[in-house]
Each structure stands twice: as structure tokens, then as C-alpha cells.
Amino acid sequence: MKKLLIRGATILTMEGPDAIIDIGEILIEDGWITHVGLPGSASGSFDMDEIIEADGQVAMPGFVNCHTHASMTLLRGYADDLPLMQWLSEKIWPFEGKMTSEDIYWGAMLACLEMIKSGTTCFGDMYDFMHSVARAVEQTGMRAMLSRGMIGIAPNADNALAAAEDLARTWNGKADGRITVMLGPHAPYTCPPEYLDKVMNLAAKLKLGINIHVAETLTEVADIKKQYGQTPVKHLDSLGLFKFPVLAAHCVHLDEEELEILAQKAMGIAYNPQSNMKLASGIAPVAKLIDLGATVGIGTDGTASNNNLDMLEELRVGSFLQKVATMNPEAVPAYRALQMATIDGALCMGLGDRVGLIKEGMRGDIILIDTREPHMCPQHNLVANIAYAANASDVSTVIIDGKVIMQDRLVLTIDEERVMYEVRTRAARLAGEK
């Protein structure tokens, strides 16, 4: 049995705003958190395999990025500040059309590297060539929920279903249980009802949840209304989609009825504030969704519309954006923002039974944040300092599934230079620069 002890840290358990242990210790045995308590309270501290001295740091659950397209790191900065359709048709799609399975692998490796260095321990992904992403997750030690993106109106729509089934059979529950799979029909406007029927049949057969983009733009809402006479969420509900565990991404433009459906029936909603801002899609009614009891997590979306995978930045902007959108400074306070970025994100992906809290019985997905930097001084309020003032480089140490993946900012599972070299070279080729 592998025993890892973290001691000396302030523990932000995320079990509640006041569930903070000023100086405490966390014992992880074979990847499971088996004890959280005061200094010296963990039994058998003489026979630890590894001890992390974490004085001056905060231990909290790793961030959960519940919506991204990891391999789009290859497109970071390739197309910005453009109208949506020009962005997609002239830049994103032609570039993506040239991407190979190996490109996707290296893009995902870079994303994992960036996520680890900014404190993200778990992410939800939707893309093509998902075996490549799974390989990156397995090798880097990350945790991920993976979905093969499926476009029902594309010529290869049935192949995509087969690929999704193959992904699930090959990878669901693999990498020591760190990989889970959901089905990824892209969106109601790219997946007609008959295709969504096939997806639901497959979901029933494989007992999988469904990860889908919904109501991201006003154009989508208008198109769905015109085509089906209903709003997007209502349309999906009529088709029976919410009989399955659904993670709905974006949900920017919703009427009252849709808010209620999502709050009552969706497993979770992925709020992508910076992507929605940058693409000028709109502001998701997250404060309302939360008030109605919905589970809302936070996603960065891909780096073509962000342009990084920094969850601290994302949760901060996500909170501030809700305040200004509702003209209510009390909306999405600091603790709630951290909750969305940890346990609520895990719940959105059906992983709330294993990650998102520092609590006995959970898997050991824990980050240490160094709070001794000028921008977190003084410490009137630890939660506010992390949510509203910290930055990605303050994350010093990352533990996933009980394994130390980054220590003192050195990532132990990845050859950083090799990954950046591969991505630079491949990105230049794909962009036609060389």
C-alpha cells in the first residue's frame, strides 16, 4: 500500500465555506483520501512512502474543467477577433481538416501540460481521434471524461457512432479508472432527431451519459425554433434526451421553460464565460440556473476561443460576469465560484462521487497553492484571495489519483520541451507556414 502524507497546509476542503482547516494534514492511501485532520492526527505517519511539507500553502481539490477541446491548443492564436462564421469556415475548419491522429495526440499532451501547470486535475473533452486524447490522459496521469464528437449531418455520421462505441469499449474506466466516457453528439443544430435517436439507443446500450453543446448562439436558437418549432432545450427534452445523464455546454440563450428543464433534468451545465465573451455569443444565465437548483460547472472551451486553459482566470471572470450581468454584486460569490470549478464540475460529469472534495473516501486529486506572493497579501479572506487574486503560477504541486504529477512546478510525467517542439512544428505545418 502506497501512503502519501501532505502536512502543514491550510486545507480548503470545499465541503462548505467554513470547512477550512487552518493547518492540517491529508493522508492518501493507494490513491484514496483516508484521513483529513489536524497536525499529527494521521495514524502511522512513521511509515509513509512520501511526505509533502506544505507550509504556507493551501491544499484544495484540483480544478475540474468540464468543457474543453484539448487538442485545439494547436490552434491557439491562429484565429482571433473574427465573426463566428468567418472564424469557423475560413480558419478553424480548414485547419482541423488537416489534423492527423498524431497531431491530436500532441495537442492533447500540450493541453494536459498546461492544465497541470495551472492546477486542473480533471477535464471533460469532446473532439475527434479521441484514442489519441485518451493516450495523452493515460500517460500524463490526468483524469478525464472523454467524448467522441459526432456531427449527425456529416457524411461520416454513422462512422462517428461506431467510433464513439469503440472509444467507450476501449477506454471507459481505464487508466486506473481515471478515464470515463460519455457520448458526444455535437449540438441540436448538427444532430437531427433521427440521429439523436441513434445516440440515445447507444447510450442506453452502453449505459453512458451524453455531452452536448446547447443554445450557444442566438443563431442556433432561431434555427432550431424555425426547424422544430421549439427552443433548443425544449426540443431535446421532447426527444427524451434528458432521460439520460446530460452535460449541456454553454446554455447561453434560455427562456424560463428551458431554465426549469435544465435545473430539474440536466446532470450538469458547463458555463464557458470567456469563450462566450470572446466569440460574442452572450452571457449564460448562470446565477438564475443556480438559484433554480441546477448544477453548474466551469469550462474553458478550446484555446481557439479563450486562449488558455487557466481555470483560476475562468472562475474569476465567470463570477464577475454574473455580477455585472445581473447588476447584483452578491451573485456567484467567491466560494461559489470555487465550488463550480471543483465539486460542481465533477458532479456535472458524473464524477462527484470520487473527486472535487478533500474528504475521506474521495480519490486524491489535490493541488497546493502557494499563498505567499504579494498579490495574495494580506490574508483577510483565504477564499477571496484564491478566487479573486491568485494566478495559475501560484499552483506549486499537483496530485492526481494519489500520485504526485507536479512538484514545485516541475511536471514529472511530461517532457515539456519535447511537447512544445512537437506542437510548434505541427502547428506550423497545419497553418501552412512551412
Add this chain to the structure above:
Amino acid sequence: MKKLLIRGATILTMEGPDAIIDIGEILIEDGWITHVGLPGSASGSFDMDEIIEADGQVAMPGFVNCHTHASMTLLRGYADDLPLMQWLSEKIWPFEGKMTSEDIYWGAMLACLEMIKSGTTCFGDMYDFMHSVARAVEQTGMRAMLSRGMIGIAPNADNALAAAEDLARTWNGKADGRITVMLGPHAPYTCPPEYLDKVMNLAAKLKLGINIHVAETLTEVADIKKQYGQTPVKHLDSLGLFKFPVLAAHCVHLDEEELEILAQKAMGIAYNPQSNMKLASGIAPVAKLIDLGATVGIGTDGTASNNNLDMLEELRVGSFLQKVATMNPEAVPAYRALQMATIDGALCMGLGDRVGLIKEGMRGDIILIDTREPHMCPQHNLVANIAYAANASDVSTVIIDGKVIMQDRLVLTIDEERVMYEVRTRAARLAGEK
């Protein structure tokens, strides 16, 4: 004569979107930039006093934070997620009421430390006990425009005018010219017309500009309309304020007439996106102001409403917020956001003749950003990578007025531990924690 050469860096001069030198060198002599060119083009490189090898880094003008209250670092995290009046009357004002001149000094020292570490070389400040802030600026090597905040309806209103005059006579043009002074009447709702008359008389006498908060909240707009029968900007214009060089902070709620007045008559507008979001004040019509030809800079505001002084975060959110507010992804593109955070901020404070560009004849306020981190890979677009993906800790080196203030993240002018110790101790006393 002191000669400093920076070589090997990619130079983002900010003289235009394409004014980038792939690998170049910058010569600084006695604080002046005297040469910007290709490798080996600076004359006399054999007799440099100091050479900075900047391979793999980007050299750009230091960030200009054109609106803050530096010493409010003491209040970071002290009061968050509260309605404005409760925030002010129950938390901010009582805390500030206890602050001494020495508290202000240490708060400003921490702010300077944080700003230097995040690449800000120049800031615009308004607060009380400004001699203390000036001392911090002088000692840390920063550049600043300082204003003594004046509340016309306060009992000490005339003392404030005297203090402002004293500040100007003591510090304007001092610290090797790094300190300039403007007058700081707080806002139209706290400074009645007869008081603003006195301010304008003083401005005329001392030949100073005026730094003022305007149209920050809907409450302010309603109050000014009720009291004076005009909107805030129109009211100030009627009083003749814009005959002076005016830096107007916030400008969130403006009608068409006010937009025109500001565009035609204000020296500059300080856009504070995160403060306006966090306090739920609203979204300033910055895209419109820019279209009308206004000069708009970026400010963080104080750390009680932000909660850090990170200009990279601020310019990014500032850009994204304009895109979503106008539903136009082309609004405030990456280069414009960087421009607002450098040369345009300098112009807003009357400093555009000396800082904000890397150009012969300007003072040497230059930062180096290390772009070799995973979150800036690949490099399809350098400007987008900095504006949309970089973070504060990527700033490796800071040069102000030709002097190296931070090298490889070591701040040479400040005892970091001492400053943080003083602020922690003083903040606890002021909060009544001990």
C-alpha cells in the same frame, strides 16, 4: 553616461500592429531609448555598462495602469460580494478611517511590488496621504501620476485643496521626473460646483490636469440629473472642467451627448472592467468611445474591487467584455487591448510623450515577457498570445526609466518579505483582528 543594451528579444514596439522586430536590440542611454533595430545595429556595443540577453523573450513597453488606489492593497479580500453601499459604509470607510500615513506607505509599497512583478511600470493613483505614496514610488523606482483625492462635501475639503497643492509643489516632476501630479476631485457627486471652481482655479494656477471619477453607477447618474438637471459629463462640461486636461475614470453610464463630449474634450478615459463587473456597476461603452476617437486606457482600480493589480488579466477581460457587450467579436481586438494598456494609458495621463512605446526619444520603460511557457505555445500570433494567453508571472524583467528594477523575477529595489510582513501586521490591526 549609463548604457544599457537589451538584445535577442522579439520587439513589440507598439508603434503599430506590424511594427514588430523578430529579433532585435534596444539601446538605452541615461534612461532614454536611443536606438531600436536589428541585431548588431546599435553603435558602441563594446562599451555597454549592462547587457541583457533576452533570447526567447518579447520586449514591449511596460504596462500603464491608469486608474488605481494603490494603498488599498491593505483591504484586499476584506470585503467582497456585498452591495455597494454596505460595502462602503460597513467595511471600506471604517477601515480607511483608521489608516495612518505609514499604513498608506506600506500599502503602496506592496502595490508597487505587485505591479512590478506583473509588468506594470507606470500607474495613476488617487488617495489620501499621497506623500507616502510618492515616497514608495521614489524608492521602488516606479513611474506614477499622483492625485490627492478631494471630497468637496467633507469637513476637511479646503485642507484637501491645500494638501493637493502641497503634493504638487513637493513632488511634481520629482524622482528623476518619474512622478507627475494631477488634481483629484473625487467625483461630481462628492464635489459641488463651487468646490470644482476652486479645483479649476488651482489647476490653472499650478498648470495641472484633473483626475476624476465620472458616471460610475446608475445611482450617481440619477443623483446628478436630479440635483443639476444634467448628466454627469454634461454637468462637468457646463462647469468648464474640460478646458483642463481631464482623465475621467469609469465612464460606465453615458448618453450619446456624453460620448461625444468625452471623445472630443477629455484627455483620456480610464476603463476599469473588472472593478465595474465585481461591483456590478455596469459595462463602459468603450468600443463606442474608441470609434468616436476617444483615448481609452485601462485601470485595475483598487484591490478591494478587483482583487489584484494584474494588467494582463485586466486588458484581456476588458477586451472580451466589450465583445460580448456589443455582440461583436471584432470589438477591441488583441492589439488594441495591448495599446490601451500601454501607449493609450500613457496618453490618458499626459505621459504619451515619454512612455508607452519602444521608440527612440522615449524613456526606457520596458518589460520582457518569457513566451516559452506551454500556455503560449504554439506562436501563430505573438500579439494574441500576449493579450489573450499570457499571465503575470511570464513577465521576467522590468526596466523603468532605464534602470533594471526586476531581473529574472527578482525585484531589486524592494525587500519583499519586509513589505509583506508590514502589510500583514497593519492589515490585521486595521481590521481589528488583533
